[in-house]
Amino acid sequence: xxxxxxxxxxxxxxxxxxxxxxxxxxxxxxxxxxxxxxxxxxxxxxxxxxxxxxxxxxxxxxxxxxxxxxxxxxxxxxxxxxxxxxxxxxxxxxxxxxxxxxxxxxxxxxxxxxxxxxxxxxxxxxxxxxxxxxxxxxxxxxxxxxxxxxxxxxxxxxxxxxxxxxxxxxxxxxxxxxxxxxxxxxxxxxxxxxxxxxxxxxxxxxxxxxxxxxxxxxxxxxxxxxxxxxxxxxxxxxxxxxxxxxxxxxxxxxxxxxxxxxxxxxxxxxxxxxxxxxxxxxxxxxxxxxxxxxxxxxxxxxxxxxxxxxxxxxxxxxxxxxxxx
Amino acid sequence: xxxxxxxxxxxxxxxxxxxxxxxxxxxxxxxxxxxxxxxxxxxxxxxxxxxxxxxxxxxxxxxxxxxxxxxxxxxxxxxxxxxxxxxxxxxxxxxxxxxxxxxxxxxxxxxxxxxxxxxxxxxxxxxxxxxxxxxxxxxxxxxxxxxxxxxxxxxxxxxxxxxxxxxxxxxxxxxxxxxxxxxxxxxxxxxxxxxxxxxxxxxxxxxxxxxxxxxxxxxxxxxxxxxxxxxxxxxxxxxxxxxxxxxxxxxxxxxxxxxxxxxxxxxxxxxxxxxxxxxxxxxxxxxxxxxxxxxxxxxxxxxxxxxxxxxxxxxxxxxxxxxxxx
Amino acid sequence: xxxxxxxxxxxxxxxxxxxxxxxxxxxxxxxxxxxxxxxxxxxxxxxxxxxxxxxxxxxxxxxxxxxxxxxxxxxxxxxxxxxxxxxxxxxxxxxxxxxxxxxxxxxxxxxxxxxxxxxxxxxxxxxxxxxxxxxxxxxxxxxxxxxxxxxxxxxxxxxxxxxxxxxxxxxxxxxxxxxxxxxxxxxxxxxxxxxxxxxxxxxxxxxxxxxxxxxxxxxxxxxxxxxxxxxxxxxxxxxxxxxxxxxxxxxxxxxxxxxxxxxxxxxxxxxxxxxxxxxxxxxxxxxxxxxxxxxxxxxxxxxxxxxxxxxxxxxxxxxxxxxxxxxx
Numbered sequence: 020x021x022x023x024x025x026x027x028x029x030x031x032x033x034x035x036x037x038x039x040x041x042x043x044x045x046x047x048x049x050x051x052x053x054x055x056x057x058x059x060x061x062x063x064x065x066x067x068x069x070x071x072x073x074x075x076x077x078x079x080x081x082x083x084x085x086x087x088x089x090x091x092x093x094x095x096x097x098x099x100x101x102x103x104x105x106x107x108x109x110x111x112x113x114x115x116x117x118x119x120x121x122x123x124x125x126x127x128x129x130x131x132x133x134x135x136x137x138x139x140x141x142x143x144x145x146x147x148x149x150x151x152x153x154x155x156x157x158x159x160x161x162x163x164x165x166x167x168x169x170x171x172x173x174x175x176x177x178x179x180x181x182x183x184x185x186x187x188x189x190x191x192x193x194x195x196x197x198x199x200x201x202x203x204x205x206x207x208x209x210x211x212x213x214x215x216x217x218x219x220x221x222x223x224x225x226x227x228x229x230x231x232x233x234x235x236x237x238x239x240x241x242x243x244x245x246x247x248x249x250x251x252x253x254x255x256x257x258x259x260x261x262x263x264x265x266x267x268x269x270x271x272x273x274x275x276x277x278x279x280x281x282x283x284x285x286x287x288x289x290x291x292x293x294x295x296x297x298x299x300x301x302x303x304x305x306x307x308x309x310x311x312x313x314x315x316x317x318x319x320x321x322x323x324x325x326x327x328x329x330x331x332x333x334x335x336x337x338x339x340x341x342x343x344x
Numbered sequence: 345x346x347x348x349x350x351x352x353x354x355x356x357x358x359x360x361x362x363x364x365x366x367x368x369x370x371x372x373x374x375x376x377x378x379x380x381x382x383x384x385x386x387x388x389x390x391x392x393x394x395x396x397x398x399x400x401x402x403x404x405x406x407x408x409x410x411x412x413x414x415x416x417x418x419x420x421x422x423x424x425x426x427x428x429x430x431x432x433x434x435x436x437x438x439x440x441x442x443x444x445x446x447x448x449x450x451x452x453x454x455x456x457x458x459x460x461x462x463x464x465x466x467x468x469x470x471x472x473x474x475x476x477x478x479x480x481x482x483x484x485x486x487x488x489x490x491x492x493x494x495x496x497x498x499x500x501x502x503x504x505x506x507x508x509x510x511x512x513x514x515x516x517x518x519x520x521x522x523x524x525x526x527x528x529x530x531x532x533x534x535x536x537x538x539x540x541x542x543x544x545x546x547x548x549x550x551x552x553x554x555x556x557x558x559x560x561x562x563x564x565x566x567x568x569x570x571x572x573x574x575x576x577x578x579x580x581x582x583x584x585x586x587x588x589x590x591x592x593x594x595x596x597x598x599x600x601x602x603x604x605x606x607x608x609x610x611x612x613x614x615x616x617x618x619x620x621x622x623x624x625x626x627x628x629x630x631x632x633x634x635x636x637x638x639x640x641x642x643x644x645x646x647x648x649x650x651x652x653x654x655x656x657x658x659x660x661x662x663x664x665x666x667x668x669x670x
Numbered sequence: 671x672x673x674x675x676x677x678x679x680x681x682x683x684x685x686x687x688x689x690x691x692x693x694x695x696x697x698x699x700x701x702x703x704x705x706x707x708x709x710x711x712x713x714x715x716x717x718x719x720x721x722x723x724x725x726x727x728x729x730x731x732x733x734x735x736x737x738x739x740x741x742x743x744x745x746x747x748x749x750x751x752x753x754x755x756x757x758x759x760x761x762x763x764x765x766x767x768x769x770x771x772x773x774x775x776x777x778x779x780x781x782x783x784x785x786x787x788x789x790x791x792x793x794x795x796x797x798x799x800x801x802x803x804x805x806x807x808x809x810x811x812x813x814x815x816x817x818x819x820x821x822x823x824x825x826x827x828x829x830x831x832x833x834x835x836x837x838x839x840x841x842x843x844x845x846x847x848x849x850x851x852x853x854x855x856x857x858x859x860x861x862x863x864x865x866x867x868x869x870x871x872x873x874x875x876x877x878x879x880x881x882x883x884x885x886x887x888x889x890x891x892x893x894x895x896x897x898x899x900x901x902x903x904x905x906x907x908x909x910x911x912x913x914x915x916x917x918x919x920x921x922x923x924x925x926x927x928x929x930x931x932x933x934x935x936x937x938x939x940x941x942x943x944x945x946x947x948x949x950x951x952x953x954x955x956x957x958x959x960x961x962x963x964x965x966x967x968x969x970x971x972x973x974x975x976x977x978x979x980x981x982x983x984x985x986x987x988x989x990x991x992x993x994x995x996x997x998x
Contacts, residue, residue, distance in 0.1 A: 061494030061973070062593070070494075088973035093827070093920040094912075098722050102967050105718050106709060117827040119916040122839070178645070181826040182921065211645035211825075214922075216595040218497070218588045223398060227639040230391045231383070250499075254588050258512060259390075274499040274590070281501070418805070469989035470996055472743075474805075475936055479988070482929075482981030489974045601813060608806050646820045653814030657796075660810050664802045 049082030072298025160196025171238030417473030423596025429578025455578020732904025790902025
């Protein structure tokens with residue numbers, strides 16, 4: 020309980036500090052500027068929130084937004100950067116995406132258009148705003164290990180570890196923590212979730228997994244990089260009457276926090292991100308850049324660890340999603 | 345398949361007819377044996393029930409597809425109809441608090457909109473079914489994105505238990521979704537294979553111009569077929585949303601390719617190569633068996649997907665080939 | 671339709687007007703975008719449109735060959751939906767070999783070429799010997815090929831920086847982006863092969879009427895088989911442009927390519943006077959769809975609405991095409 024209060028308090032302080040600094044050195048503004056905002060796709064809550072956060076903040080600061088959406092296709096997302104270049108925007112905020120965008124960042128940089136990224140570290144970007152992925156990976160590793168008493172068999176949904184750096188960090192560190200628990204075994208082969216229709220796909224895969232591992236032979240199921248598959252995993256566990264298996268995931272969107280808050284839920288641990296704040300912070304960084312400030316290469320936005328139903332309810336409220344009874 | 349007797353005797357040599365006619369059933373048996381050897385859990389009652397339960401939604405969608413393919417067309421928007429069914433029902437319950445029964449009806453009505461659009465394009469504007477349903481797919485996908493502000497799911501954890509039971513409950517011990525799929529399958533069988541209406545629908549597909557000349561109201565039948573097919577898929581959407589207590593936009597697309605495959609595999613099992621309900625049923629079960637078997641084999645997920653695709657192609661090829669040899 | 675409508679002297683030819691409507695609608699949309707989007711009607715944006723449509727154009731070349739050989743009816747005629755999958759497969763093979771296995775580009779390309787030939791031959795075999803319909807065959811092959819590609823690339827992103835790929839992406843030939851210039855040459859070669867060689871004309875004859883072709887002594891199955899091989903080859907060629915566009919191979923890009931290819935090809939059919947699929951029609955379709963997409967993005971149209979507008983526009987165009995067809 021205290022953990023979450025502390026985390027939110029720190030987060031608020033940090034954000035307030037930023038705002039205070041801004042007001043201290045003069046009104047931050049994007050008046051008269053056209054800012055391109057590119058997101059790889061909007062089907063996922065996280066992506067949508069970051070996109071909205073960035074767009075709203077740019078507009079609040081008086082800027083004009085040119086928004087482009089990759090439809091979940093990395094090549095279309097990369098192409099969109101060329102469109103922004105052709106449109107001669109004043110800066111670009113690029114959310115997620117894989118290495119296909121790197122040459123596009125370089126081209127933008129060479130054309131004098133500064134690039135700001137969200138969840139995508141890049142040598143060509145002036146600043147990358149992201150959650151503290153390192154903290155996320157290690158925290159969920161610890162929480163999960165604790166939840167199963169330090170020993171047992173764990174299945175993991177890990178489709179994107181090799182494809183996205185943020186997933187590589189999170190899952191890599193989760194495994195690193197587990198390496199100090201010799202009694203914990205990660206079941207092979209690792210499972211892979213689909214991006215589209217993740218809950219249903221995870222539900223089916225979990226049902227099959229449970230057939231393979233009857234009662235007592237599996238203790239936890241972890242989703243390595245996000246939380247949508249966990250919805251289906253919990254559903255399958257409830258259907259099969261195997262709620263002794265614990266579920267852990269990352270991201271902490273409102274729908275999974277709600278599931279965690281339910282009575283007797285097997286979903287016991289999560290680390291919630293603040294995607295809207297991340298997008299918004301990135302836009303503020305653009306304004307700071309134009310105001311002449313020097314930015315650090317990475318800006319970390321705090322995350323909210325969530326351990327158990329009570330913390331889930333509190334997080335749901337504190338993150339602004341409403342109230343859960 | 346009772347009327348299979350008529351054409352099949354003209355097969356190429358009696359030596360081949362017997363093994364080839366039952367070739368497909370042998371193939372299914374071979375796969376079952378293979379998967380059971382790979383992982384004995386495959387034959388456990390619980391797993392077999394998973395397979396049957398998991399086939400319910402695909403069967404429902406494939407039946408809708410069977411209807412359209414019987415008329416000589418194809419329907420690429422079956423997934424959209426499924427999505428609309430789920431969307432209308434979930435939103436009705438969540439935002440308007442209607443009871444489960446009304447929500448289900450609203451869902452089906454919502455799905456029928458998709459069929460109406462298809463019918464309008466195909467019958468009214470004379471666009472070919474492929475392009476018309478492709479357009480519907482495109483527009484329907486966009487509408488879902490706009491409505492959900494990007495494509496995010498609409499969750500409704502507190503939905504009425506009766507609605508949830510559509511997917512997780514059971515009737516006299518049989519899972520409700522299986523009962524629903526079974527009932528729809530039966531209705532389709534009776535209407536499409538054993539009634540005059542069904543014969544007329546097949547006539548549309550086999551000899552459209554002859555049907556026209558014979559005085560058949562082609563347009564009316566086409567409109568009805570598109571609407572019925574979309575309403576059927578909407579029922580699939582109800583079950584899908586009841587399963588995970590949410591509406592996931594664009595989730596219906598996952599069923600499209602398998603539905604097409606099932607219809608055509610089923611058609612190949614028919615002596616005259618016509619799409620048919622029993623064939624579709626067998627094909628759907630077969631596809632579920634393969635998916636489940638591959639899942640249980642514990643392969644790397646990419647290998648699993650590739651094998652699934654290769655098996656699909658091979659089975660389709662074999663099914664068509666064996667019909668040719670009859 | 672009786673002559674009275676078509677040849678009324680000096681009068682309004684409704685059929686002609688309806689026939690021209692598709693092109694007119696597109697031109698109108700583009701002009702509208704031109705007024706509302708800064709920089710849209712500039713040479714640099716036009717080059718961008720051309721560059722981004724190159725992969726679609728090249729796969730459309732393959733698709734049109736199959737459609738011309740098999741006949742226009744989508745369900746029973748010729749169609750090859752697996753071309754984009756072949757393109758992605760070849761891209762994946764080349765990227766994997768060059769970057770991960772550190773093989774020379776030439777060797778990687780030969781492997782990819784071989785893979786493409788196998789896919790094309792399989793398609794051809796399944797259609798001509800087994801008797802599966804092209805729609806079903808190519809759809810199933812699409813799924814299988816994508817699956818195989820995901821095994822080769824382990825569903826991961828693979829960067830590539832081979833000189834040829836960088837050349838295609840960044841450099842210019844006679845003032846045009848390299849990819850555009852080469853794609854243009856490919857189009858001309860394909861058109862020449864189909865419309866100005868004996869083999870090509872026979873291919874079109876087979877697609878036009880199977881019976882007539884057989885009576886003239888041609889073997890439809892031979893042409894159909896080779897059309898699939900040619901289509902797969904077009905996929906192989908497209909893979910270079912796909913690699914250039916993405917600076918490597920990314921998983922999941924085949925779906926969008928498939929959609930754009932189908933749209934472009936059938937849109938192109940609505941533009942042609944006889945409503946048939948043609949190579950230049952498909953090219954025009956691809957370019958126009960890319961132009962619309964880029965135009966909407968530049969105009970700041972809400973991203974969720976672009977799909978709806980595009981879809982409706984395309985349906986309108988196709989419906990008008992069908993309407994004018996019925997009016998003859």
